[in-house]
Amino acid sequence: MSDTPMTAPSLAPTSAALTKQARRGMPVAARLAVAAALAAASVAAFLLLFIEGSFDFAFERRLTVFGTMVVVAFAQAVATVVFQTITHNRLLTPSIMGFDAVYILMQTLLVSVFGGRVLAATDGLPKLITQTLLMVAFTMLLFGWLFSGRRGSLHVLLLVGVVLGLAFRSLSDFLQRLLSPAEYDVLSTRLFGRLSTAEPEYLPLAGGVCLVVGAVIWWRRYRLDTLLLGQETATNLGITHKRELTVLLLLVSVLIAMSTALAGPMTFFGFLTAMLAYQFAGTHRHLIVLPMAFLIGLITLTGGQFVMEHVFYASGMLTVVIEFLGGAIFLAHLLRKGSL
Amino acid sequence: MRRLSLPLAVLGVLALVTVSLFVGGYDIDLRSLFTDPDDRRMFLISRVPRTLALMLAAAAMAVSGVIMQMLVQNRFVEPTTTGTSEWAALGVLLLTLLAPAASPLVKMGAAGAFAFVGALVFLFVLGRIALRSQVIVPIVGIMLGALVSAVTLYIASTTNLLQTLATWRSGGFSSVVRGTYEPLWVVGAIVVGLYVAADRFTIAGLGRDTAVSLGLPYRRILFIGLTMVALATGVTTVVVGFIPFLGLIVPNLVSMARGDDVRTNLPWVVLSSIALMIACDLVGRVVVFPMEIPATVVLGAVGALVFVTMILRQRGKVHV
Amino acid sequence: MIEFTDIRKSYGQDTVLGPVSGQIPAGGVTSLVGPNGAGKSTLLTIIGRLTEPTSGRVTVDGLDVHRAKSQEVARTLSVLRQENHFTARVTVRELVAFGRFPHSRGRLTPACVAKIDEALEFLHLGDLQHRHLDQLSGGQRQRAYVAMVVAQDTQYVLLDEPLNNLDMKHSVRMMGQLRRAADELGKTVVLIVHDINFAATYSDRIVALREGQIAASGTVDAMMRAEVLTEVFDTPVQIHEVDGNRTAVYFR
Numbered sequence: 001m002s003d004t005p006m007t008a009p010s011l012a013p014t015s016a017a018l019t020k021q022a023r024r025g026m027p028v029a030a031r032l033a034v035a036a037a038l039a040a041a042s043v044a045a046f047l048l049l050f051i052e053g054s055f056d057f058a059f060e061r062r063l064t065v066f067g068t069m070v071v072v073a074f075a076q077a078v079a080t081v082v083f084q085t086i087t088h089n090r091l092l093t094p095s096i097m098g099f100d101a102v103y104i105l106m107q108t109l110l111v112s113v114f115g116g117r118v119l120a121a122t123d124g125l126p127k128l129i130t131q132t133l134l135m136v137a138f139t140m141l142l143f144g145w146l147f148s149g150r151r152g153s154l155h156v157l158l159l160v161g162v163v164l165g166l167a168f169r170s171l172s173d174f175l176q177r178l179l180s181p182a183e184y185d186v187l188s189t190r191l192f193g194r195l196s197t198a199e200p201e202y203l204p205l206a207g208g209v210c211l212v213v214g215a216v217i218w219w220r221r222y223r224l225d226t227l228l229l230g231q232e233t234a235t236n237l238g239i240t241h242k243r244e245l246t247v248l249l250l251l252v253s254v255l256i257a258m259s260t261a262l263a264g265p266m267t268f269f270g271f272l273t274a275m276l277a278y279q280f281a282g283t284h285r286h287l288i289v290l291p292m293a294f295l296i297g298l299i300t301l302t303g304g305q306f307v308m309e310h311v312f313y314a315s316g317m318l319t320v321v322i323e324f325l326g327g328a329i330f331l332a333h334l335l336r337k338g339s340l
Numbered sequence: 341m342r343r344l345s346l347p348l349a350v351l352g353v354l355a356l357v358t359v360s361l362f363v364g365g366y367d368i369d370l371r372s373l374f375t376d377p378d379d380r381r382m383f384l385i386s387r388v389p390r391t392l393a394l395m396l397a398a399a400a401m402a403v404s405g406v407i408m409q410m411l412v413q414n415r416f417v418e419p420t421t422t423g424t425s426e427w428a429a430l431g432v433l434l435l436t437l438l439a440p441a442a443s444p445l446v447k448m449g450a451a452g453a454f455a456f457v458g459a460l461v462f463l464f465v466l467g468r469i470a471l472r473s474q475v476i477v478p479i480v481g482i483m484l485g486a487l488v489s490a491v492t493l494y495i496a497s498t499t500n501l502l503q504t505l506a507t508w509r510s511g512g513f514s515s516v517v518r519g520t521y522e523p524l525w526v527v528g529a530i531v532v533g534l535y536v537a538a539d540r541f542t543i544a545g546l547g548r549d550t551a552v553s554l555g556l557p558y559r560r561i562l563f564i565g566l567t568m569v570a571l572a573t574g575v576t577t578v579v580v581g582f583i584p585f586l587g588l589i590v591p592n593l594v595s596m597a598r599g600d601d602v603r604t605n606l607p608w609v610v611l612s613s614i615a616l617m618i619a620c621d622l623v624g625r626v627v628v629f630p631m632e633i634p635a636t637v638v639l640g641a642v643g644a645l646v647f648v649t650m651i652l653r654q655r656g657k658v659h660v
Numbered sequence: 661m662i663e664f665t666d667i668r669k670s671y672g673q674d675t676v677l678g679p680v681s682g683q684i685p686a687g688g689v690t691s692l693v694g695p696n697g698a699g700k701s702t703l704l705t706i707i708g709r710l711t712e713p714t715s716g717r718v719t720v721d722g723l724d725v726h727r728a729k730s731q732e733v734a735r736t737l738s739v740l741r742q743e744n745h746f747t748a749r750v751t752v753r754e755l756v757a758f759g760r761f762p763h764s765r766g767r768l769t770p771a772c773v774a775k776i777d778e779a780l781e782f783l784h785l786g787d788l789q790h791r792h793l794d795q796l797s798g799g800q801r802q803r804a805y806v807a808m809v810v811a812q813d814t815q816y817v818l819l820d821e822p823l824n825n826l827d828m829k830h831s832v833r834m835m836g837q838l839r840r841a842a843d844e845l846g847k848t849v850v851l852i853v854h855d856i857n858f859a860a861t862y863s864d865r866i867v868a869l870r871e872g873q874i875a876a877s878g879t880v881d882a883m884m885r886a887e888v889l890t891e892v893f894d895t896p897v898q899i900h901e902v903d904g905n906r907t908a909v910y911f912r
Contacts, residue, residue: 092483096479096486156651158479159479160651160652162478163644163647163651164644166420166421166585166640166644167584167640167643170582170584170637170640170641171641172506173506174633174636174637176507177503177506177507179503181503184502184503188497188502188503221766222767225758226761228750229755229758232710232739232741233758236738236739236809236812237734237758237761237762237812238729238730238731238732238733238735240729267486267490284749284750320494320497323490324491324494327487327490327491334465334483335465335468335469
């Protein structure tokens with residue numbers, strides 16, 4: 001077929017495409033290496049710089065926070081990339097499914113039923129596991145029920161999740177107003193991102209779970225690529241679409257449950273990492289995008305904490321600032337991209 | 341029979357209203373109302389305003405839902421699924437911080453103004469993005485709402501107003517007494533306005549091009565519609581808090597039962613929303629007596645259930 | 661051979677297809693024709709296991725397509741619907757490379773690369789291979805998808821209206837390429853075509869559907885008769901001989 005480079009109009013896009021390719025010519029491996037180097041630098045800065053007093057004490061404390069950051073960055077970044085792939089949507093984050101609302105309701109219920117001291121008293125592995133199981137059970141109930149119909153539509157699934165989220169939130173609001181101000185104070189520390197006060201004893205389990213889930217997702221990295229082409233094309237290529245979707249959503253819910261239990265709910269952090277990962281990776285391949293998103297998440301958290309602590313002297317504000325920025329960028333992106 | 345159904349519905353709602361008037365922590369019955377001046381005062385100061393507030397707020401949210409659904413041409417929108425309510429909340433919070441002494445009327449103005457901005461932002465975003473499916477629209481709205489509420493929560497958390505925020509978000513009608521609910525009468529005017537302008541809103545919902553080619557001033561209609569929604573949302577948010585899903589489920593259930601003619605549906609929408617609201621309020625007052633669960637919370641639970649059922653039914657019929 | 665037995669598809673009370681049974685032999689080009697809503701797409705996507713039938717069974721070379729492992733089916737048959745929308749920015753070559761997924765699970769072997777080059781060559785996409793799909797015209801995109809299916813290298817190729825979006829020139833080329841795929845590569849091509857004359861010119865067999873049933877099927881000669889087509893399309897059709905080809909005329 002000779003209809004391509006013969007005429008002038010069709011040459012124009014070709015050369016445009018070429019310059020574009022030249023402009024972002026850095027090979028993907030090099031991009032990953034740059035991201036890794038940046039991540040290493042910001043991790044080192046966060047861990048080692050500006051230590052006052054006992055090095056051992058400060059270092060150990062920072063190491064705990066760092067561990068939490070690794071888990072949160074990994075869980076949020078990977079979960080969001082996977083969630084965006086299966087929903088065919090680069091703007092959604094898993095929290096739209098009502099995960100946050102479930103978590104908030106659980107915490108609120110605990111305090112309302114057992115009083116303010118229960119949160120501290122029950123902290124520990126059993127609670128982490130129970131919370132995770134409950135959140136996963138919520139997702140699975142929702143999916144199992146919705147996909148049992150013959151025409152399980154992902155959009156419908158999303159909307160149902162969103163609606164239940166709203167309902168949970170209204171219930172939480174009501175329960176919260178019944179609390180005494182002291183109890184409410186205890187509760188509110190759990191409802192906002194709290195990287196620096198996370199419990200160290202959660203880390204081994206959370207880290208282990210992330211590793212296992214990460215391995216399963218990594219093993220599916222090429223399948224994830226085919227999912228980008230849409231349900232029918234993926235099916236044509238031999239993917240059992242419904243099963244793949246269920247497995248992946250389950251993994252996403254485990255990751256988000258881990259991250260939420262460790263550091264409280266976050267809506268826009270995952271969006272931020274995924275979006276930046278796609279920008280910097282310059283490709284859709286999960287082989288590249290998944291590690292890239294994790295690295296960017298790590299840079300954001302460690303670098304951000306470093307800057308907040310030593311430049312703005314507001315170490316507790318990191319997650320709030322990230323959510324703010326993430327939200328603003330989300331809106332800008334929504335308007336620029338022109339579709340959801 | 342068909343001709344009788346509307347009067348029958350009115351009677352039913354009146355019965356509910358009567359029950360609502362005579363249920364409460366303080367024992368009042370019809371006889372003591374005439375014999376005991378204390379009872380009469382109590383009745384007029386607390387029971388009547390409460391029931392009126394329920395009725396008006398219900399009508400306000402249902403009618404807001406109807407207007408938004410017509411303007412956006414989407415079944416799933418109403419103030420809580422478009423971020424409009426979250427904007428109103430932000431407005432109230434800011435006013436509480438900047439001018440703590442402001443009168444309720446000023447607060448309502450602020451809430452209304454912010455709700456207006458919120459509705460505009462929603463429509464603007466909606467106009468800028470390509471919609472592949474009906475259900476995407478409320479998802480956009482709720483994401484926008486999440487964004488605004490992140491700001492609200494942040495401000496509230498730095499100013500120690502979080503619990504206050506939770507309190508009036510979940511609202512409720514227990515604190516409604518004479519002197520606080522009267523602005524809700526605005527809603528009455530809005531209902532009448534909608535009744536008069538129903539066709540125009542429907543045409544405006546078909547899009548700017550259709551509206552202009554039919555000779556309608558598109559922008560003006562949009563502006564009027566949004567103003568009506570914003571006023572209703574703002575006033576309701578300040579007086580009784582968020583009322584989730586009411587504006588969504590009632591109009592949808594009515595048009596499921598009766599078809600899509602907005603004008604003849606309107607009385608049904610108003611009546612059913614009042615009935616639902618009062619029923620939720622009664623349930624909330626009776627189950628945990630002598631405490632009470634705000635009607636808004638009961639409605640949140642019932643509404644979510646009905647909404648989800650609705651989405652699933654729709655899924656069975658057409659591909660959403 | 662494709663065999664379908666008692667296939668039925670209903671949505672609630674509405675049955676849109678069947679029950680139908682039939683066979684499509686291996687080799688050659690088979691066209692599905694029929695008026696709107698006849699159930700052509702439903703039948704094709706049920707055979708290609710994109711749609712789950714309400715009841716019935718489909719086997720392709722003895723493989724039950726709805727029961728067997730999807731990956732195994734993907735090495736036997738490929739199915740392409742009308743234009744797909746997706747969010748990723750993918751180049752033509754990357755899209756075609758996806759066709760090798762059922763064979764390589766994502767890790768391309770040298771043999772895969774050869775197949776990809778072949779497929780690009782076959783659809784004359786060599787010059788466009790590094791373009792992103794969103795920079796292409798509708799027709800070029802359509803060709804890229806067909807190239808993906810060619811790279812998938814399956815015995816059976818099912819296509820839902822491959823001529824959609826194509827102008828006259830590209831429609832002719834597309835049909836020519838499909839004919840070549842059957843003749844030179846030995847593929848079995850099953851496709852839905854709206855224009856009965858296109859079907860008649862390029863196919864070996866025609867299957868006509870109407871109101872969810874197979875109204876008639878057979879060789880082109882058997883099908884291109886005024887009484888058959890008039891019945892199928894519920895519109896008066898005359899047959900004229902043009903340059904030795906039977907051509908349907910139905911414009912008034």
